[in-house]
Amino acid sequence: MxxxxxxxxxxxxxxxxxxxxxxxxxxxxxxxxxxxxxxxxxxxxxxxxxxxxxxxxxxxxxxxxxxHGMITELPDPPDTGSLRTDMIATLTTLCRVYERKHPIVLSVLSAIRTDPTIGRLMHDHILDSGTAGADIVFARAVTRGELPALPDVPAVVEVGKALLWHRLLLSGRPLDDPWVVHVVDDILHPMLGLPG
Amino acid sequence: MxxxxxxxxxxxxxxxxxxxxxxxxxxxxxxxxxxxxxxxxxxxxxxxxxxxxxxxxxxxxxxxxxxHGMITELPDPPDTGSLRTDMIATLTTLCRVYERKHPIVLSVLSAIRTDPTIGRLMHDHILDSGTAGADIVFARAVTRGELPALPDVPAVVEVGKALLWHRLLLSGRPLDDPWVVHVVDDILHPMLGLPG
DNA sequence: AGTCATGTACGGTACGGTACCGTACACCTC
DNA sequence: GAGGTGTACGGTACCGTACCGTACATGACT
Known part of the structure; x- marks a missing residue:
């Protein structure tokens, strides 16, 4: 038995x-x-x-x-030595994640009209991941002395996510390295009050 | 004859x-x-x-x-007296335009995979309209003395459009006035080097 | 001018073919 | 024999085409 x-x-x-x-x-x-x-x-x-x-x-x-089961836990962003390179590294990682999710998001997006439940699931399991690292990056920049104080992190994250998804879904152009550098240097840096 | x-x-x-x-x-x-x-x-x-x-x-x-025939020509943004209110007015107008186009963009978005031609048409006739007013607004701000020099207008426009579409397509929350003010005060103003 | 034949676009209907959904039923393994 | 599994099936929706008879503008002929 x-x-x-x-x-x-x-x-x-x-x-x-x-x-x-x-x-x-x-x-x-x-x-x-x-x-x-x-x-x-x-x-x-x-x-x-x-x-x-x-x-x-x-x-x-x-x-x-x-x-379900598509939630991706990202590791904490590594300390690359400076805020700029930290941001570039974090964004690059996020690019790869979003690129992978992109086709599914695109598919599901149009189904929201038919089934609102799908929309909620998408937000919870796909879109809202991978932004926790921002706090760490900016806190590190403050202790390094690169920033006088903690910035408006949610606003910065909002801009970053919006730019990524806009590029991915609507512009039809790739999330390549030059573009990431452009985002950091021409958009995020000025937003943080740093020299572009 | x-x-x-x-x-x-x-x-x-x-x-x-x-x-x-x-x-x-x-x-x-x-x-x-x-x-x-x-x-x-x-x-x-x-x-x-x-x-x-x-x-x-x-x-x-x-x-x-x-x-075709969905191209919307927006009138030049009116002079409301200050850069801040100009931006708010311009963004608000754009919000209404995008809200109207939103369902069609959503529909067509998923069809891009099937038919790339549709994607091109969408960019040309729907997405790339309504951003010409930005040049006028910022030029006016420079002559007013509110800005020391013309900012990186394409970058600002990129951020604005990305935020609008992200909010509309992915966040599921409305393009209401408080949000527009938040965008101007917490994001665009800092980006322009102005006090938030 | 008035009349009429002609050609075209039109709404409506029907059809063959395909793709898909959701289920009833028989099978087969424990 | 109980429950997961595969097959077959009815029913529906859609596509693209073919055809019908009609309405109307054109252009020729009287």
Whole structure:
């Protein structure tokens, strides 16, 4: 007799579930929310639609589940020696994260109209991550003596996020290094009262 | 004797064309690009599908046509007496314009992946309008003596547009007056080297 | 001028074909 | 035999095209 009372009690296979969620994220990235069909999800996950519908009630439900587990915890930004290089490093890291999330955000964005729940999930799990490092960077700059006092960090973060997403979603141009340097030197530095 | 080489050529009725384009814009606003069906366009425009397909080859073509004629020429910003109030007035005007365009931008955004042409049209006809007034406002501030020299206007415009679209598309919060004041006082003013 | 044949655009309808949704049912493994 | 799984199916929505009969402007002919 097995001593573990954990009689496996074969529940819904979590492996399957993960495969399905991966397929959903894949399709969201590739074709967007509206054009993502359940048939195709099933095909990619090598599962049947019945298997899918046993778990979730419909497309919004599935996508909501897929958006969970996309929270990305960023490590604290490393001390590069100066505020300027700290900001460049932090922004560059954020660029890579946003670039990865970009297709999904784009897909889901248009679905907000149809399903407001999706919008909330997107904010909570995708958009609001990766901005905690700013406090650290600016606090470090104050102790270094580069800044006379802590700036209006939320405002700076607001500008940074807005610039990133605007560039990514609307301008159609890449989040490359020269652009990051431009943001830091021509926008953030002046905003902090430092020489451009 | 007819000097004109008899170009009889009845044209397609421009009235009908306008009704169809209006219906397209309506549906783009209401349900988005993907969920817009030609049948529904025909129904709303009180036209037959044949009439529509006689003019355009398919959905991308129609939407492209509908995006034309959405260019909005803004009047030069009025002189309100100070740079701060000028900026607030200009931004407020821009807010109203963007709010109107917002649903269509949202719809079309997700279609960029499918049809890059749409993306180009959106930039040319929707996004790049309404920023010419900035030059006037800042030039006026210089002659008033409020600014020592002309600032980096493109950078300021970049920040303004990014903040507006970010707020509108991603934050889900309204472009209301307090927010505009916050942008001017907490972000643009510091960026210009003025007291917040 | 008045009449009429002609050509075109029009709304409406119907169709074949495709893609998708959500479910009923049979299978198959524990 | 109980429960997860795969297949097959009905139903719906949409696309793009073809065709009908009609309305109307044009241009020729009387």
């Amino acid at each position: 097995p001593p573990s009372p954990a009689t496996p009690q074969y529940r819904l296979d979590p492996t399957r579930e993960q495969a399905i969620l991966d397929a959903i994220r894949e399709l969201l990235t590739e074709v967007g929310y509206d054009r993502m069909s359940i048939d195709e999800v099933a095909r990619r996950a090598k599962a049947s639609k019945a298997t899918i519908y046993r778990r979730w009630s419909g497309k919004p439900d599935m996508v909501a589940a897929a958006l | 007819p000097p004109s080489p008899a170009t009889p050529q009845y044209r397609l009725d421009p009235t009908r064309e306008q009704a169809i384009l209006d219906a397209i814009r309506e549906l783009l606003t209401e349900v988005g690009y993907d969920r817009m069906s030609i049948d529904e366009v025909a129904r709303r425009a009180k036209a037959s599908k044949a009439t529509i397909y006689r003019r355009w080859s398919g959905k991308p073509d129609m939407v492209a046509a509908a995006l």
